[in-house]
Amino acid sequence: MKQLHIKISDDLYEEIKGNSMARECTMQSYIVECLKKDKVNKLKDIQEAQKDYKFKFIDLFAGIGGTRIGFERVGGKCVLTSEWDKYCQQTYEANYGDKPVGDVRELQVENIPEYDILVGGFPCQPFSLAGVSKKNSLGRPTGFLDETQGTLFFEVARIISGTRPKAFLLENVKNLVSHDKKRTFTTVINTLEQLNYKVFYKIMNGADYVPQHRERIFIVGFDKEYFTGDINFEFPRKVNLIQPKVKDILDKEVDEKYTLSDKLWSYLQAYAQKHKEKGNGFGFGLAELEGTSRTLSARYHKDGSEILIPQEGKNPRRLTPRECARLMGFPEDFKIVVSNTQAYKQFGNSVVVPLIEDIARKMMITLDEEKARRL
Template identity: 35%
Template sequence: FFWGQARDCNGPMARRRRALTQFVTILMAFGTWFVTRTSHKLVRRSRPALCANISSQGKGGRSRSSQKTHASDGMEEARFVPVGAIVAPLRMANIVLRLAKGGWNKRRNVASGGWKRSILPYDGPTTLNLSEKDTKYNRLLSVHLSPEASWALLQPDARERVPKELWRLLEEGLVEWKPGLRIGSKECGGPSNVLRCLPPIRESARFSFVELFAGIGGFRLAMESFGGQCVMASETDPLAKETYSGNFGDVPVGDICEVVESHIPHHDVLTAGFPCQAFSAAGEQQGFADRNGNLFFEVTRVLRGCQPKAFLLENVPALYTLDDGRVMKVMLEELRKAGYRCTWNVLRSNAIVPQKRRRIYFVGLRNDLVSEEGNNSMDLEFEWPQDLLLASEGGKHFTDEDANFPTVGDILEEDVSDSYDLSQDKWDAIMDRERNNSRDPVEFRIVSPRDQARTIISSYRRSHEWNSQYVRRSDSMNESTPPRFFTEREIARLQGFPDSFELGKCSSPKRLYHQLGNAVCPLVVARIAENLLKAAGL
């Protein structure tokens, strides 16, 4: 009756109807926000922090300054990525499967970098008391846990950290905790679970290498230019794997945490651009208190288990000063304990590509390949590319005036589609924002064809309104005319990828900006690798 009587859109009944509708809409929005906020709090409180001091985070998380201060928390006790599984008979399957709630088992969503199956048949030793009756239901399963869950079970106060139901099952011997059990372990089906379609090793190859955290294969482009063969690559991003396999023919294996080091093929050089989000100045810089930050220890695990002759690693330069240098100290110590003599440097790329990209590189040689003279005698065998040095101890330092550096005009495409143009509204908003920050929008946000671009990041297109640079279609365009984005091919050229590198192999073209922004510069890697291979006798 109430709604039916509101025939006059401007009458009192119509106004009441609109007011009631607005009130209900606001009430529903508030209810949705409250439920979401409460559930997020419950999830955060129920999950143990990985290798970090939970008490230092507080209820509302840590501020940026405190995150930097505690970026190396927890690493004195455990410098590894915790892995493990719960072994249980089939008759306990329903109870164990409930561990999936709350994020305790490994993710099974392939699109998010997880595994198709986190529950596998188990064929290995066990302390479980299995009756001879009902052998069908006594078949064992392994439920592989998340790093947070594995870390909780490794703690002395695990009883207070894990779900009460799980702890009761463990105490009564109905299920068993197997620390260190990986999806690729022999007991869970062996390397066939993770090491699929590895290429056969060529006898004609000059040397062999593996590529951890491979991305789209920047290290591989550089190493293959010297006659090397990649015997294994590891990457979890399914779209990056599409681009990788489309160019090299090999599909990278998934999570390196689930690969047993003894199953990795023999190799001479290990390369890795381990995740930088935990160390980058653009992020929260939680260091080893972040799950991604701990993946560095997967590099040292493989080095200890496989003992290649040399390694080459890459990351962001902010890593050097993070947590007053304590994070860097831990990394160098772990590389030394793995049996390597290591040196590092911050190099720039703009001597060979038109991009001002600074990255820190670590190179190392196995101890038996380095003489014992001096504290860091590896410097006698290995020399950094002098024209790429940004800041180092000794060596010639080049400036922009010392060489004819490449410019953006060298990499621009012709006849670029209008789909790369900014809209007028977006460009006006960006100009207003930059003027409010006392910056010239044209000087700060538009790169001249006669200049070099700033560092290309993975969010170049996704969050372009904050920091990304654009290019004009012609020099005659005035300030108010919207510029355009760099194309995917132009970004690839800025990163040093050749035009022969296929960009159309990814099923999501918009994701190419993310992949290229995360990639290493193959030309810089090649300059380093040339000297490293000589030092390693390869």
């Protein structure tokens, strides 16, 4: 027989007490009954209803929920999640209790619950401008339908247009800015502005928050139809006086399976030497423990070459999945429930959590200013 000790709110305590008295049983017996009869969600719903949320948001292209953590930390409640990858769905459900809906293209705006902020990334895709001049596109409120049809950004624009969130945050790789001779990024910004949003964007480096060089483009927008005054927003600036270091995220003891084999280590050294002779910088990245690592990518599971940890007296090693989680700023209790291969892909595709949290906090300042104007 095992014992479980939990802390609950006073209101939930009274709810359980009242229900147990009505059934003429102990509170412990009532809770066990609920668990056996799959009434856990009932207890969860009661607890959730008591929380004081500042705003609601939806999480598109959610991955494993790094953006969700950032927005929850500033008082948000996620009311809908979309993520098609089945392994990401497993990790997401294990950590948040919600299984994401699948393909974002199947989301109907009329079925999306009321919310305040839309967040998410989207794949970088080229847009076709066939038959649509820039002049005509900019002159029509629905011009984005022609320019972005068939892309996943179109789905973001469709949902923003149909639900009118007060604000949004979109994240993408740095190369979105230069993709397809800058046409892709220009189309994205034009589209969002055509939807009558004031748009701000900035390339930010996760190295301000974690010991990893990770540049991403962040696009923030505020609904001009909602705001009654000036829309003022500034992206966060670096505030850490102490730079995070790679050594800070490392485990003290690591399984030998993460150490590179002689064959793989020899191959990586030869590969790097070959490209060095050609005058380019391709090759492995041996991390400086007192410094910042290269960017963690989704391909890390292949050989780990972009971030290798030096080891005294033996070959370098890969990061463990838990170390990857720390490198992205995920909390220590974040559950890793998939294979190492999938975990590496998931963290490599994710966001730097504390950076997202800081952007969310700045967005709330702008929204709170408008709320104050309305009082």
